[in-house]
Amino acid sequence: MHKASDLIKKAKRTLFLTSAGMSADSNIPTFRDKDGYWRNFPPFKEKNLEAQDLASPWAFRNELPHAWAFYEWRRRNAQENQPHEGYRIINKWLQDWFEDGFIHTTNTDGLHLRSGCPEDRILEVHGSMWRLQCLNTCTYQFWEDLSVPL
Structure with a gap:
């Protein structure tokens, strides 16, 4: 070292x-690990979506409520945690x-x-x-x- x-x-x-x-x-949370976003955001299961789907322009055109909810969830998490x-x-x-x-x-x-x-x-x-x-x-x-x- x-x-x-x-x-x-x-x-x-x-x-x-x-x-x-x-x-x-x-x-x-990361996107892909066992406790990541893609496993813990409830609408993913309902819509058969992955985190990458909602973190895209496609989501804001096709899944607008879910896309904003996902970003709100992520922003809250980032704001609540410190570097x-x-x-x-x-x-x-x-x-x-x-x-x-x-x-x-x-x-x-x-x-x-x-x-x-x-x-x-x-x-x-x-x-x-x-x-x-x-x-x-x-x-x-x-x-x-x-x-x-x-």
């Missing part, structure tokens, strides 16, 4: 890749050691930003459940909506 730490500290540029496991440690210590550690490393460091995450829950990560140091590659956009491309602008409930 110390050798890895020393190598990391000597790096000039660092890319942190985070995904569902990072959020899971803050009690945010764990690992987020603080990554932020500290970005601040203290990695002037050119960057985070690439597949998470949409916004925990990196809530933990204090600067917006210019992160790419939320799947977007954010906190930023909305018109479904029919009425504009290419996104707007932030942190309200819960929606």
Whole structure:
């Protein structure tokens, strides 16, 4: 562990890749694990849907009440849970050691930003459940909506 730490500290540029496991440690369910969203959202069973189905533009066109309910459920869960210590550690490393460091995450829950990560140091590659956009491309602008409930 110390050798890895020393190598990391000597790096000039660092890319942190985070995904569902990072959020899971803050009690945010993943999509696919045994206790994940796809098993615990009741309408999935009724409609024979998977989490990926409702986390898509298709759902907002074809299953609108379920899509909004799913996002509301996820947003409430994210708001009720706090970023764990690992987020603080990554932020500290970005601040203290990695002037050119960057985070690439597949998470949409916004925990990196809530933990204090600067917006210019992160790419939320799947977007954010906190930023909305018109479904029919009425504009290419996104707007932030942190309200819960929606």
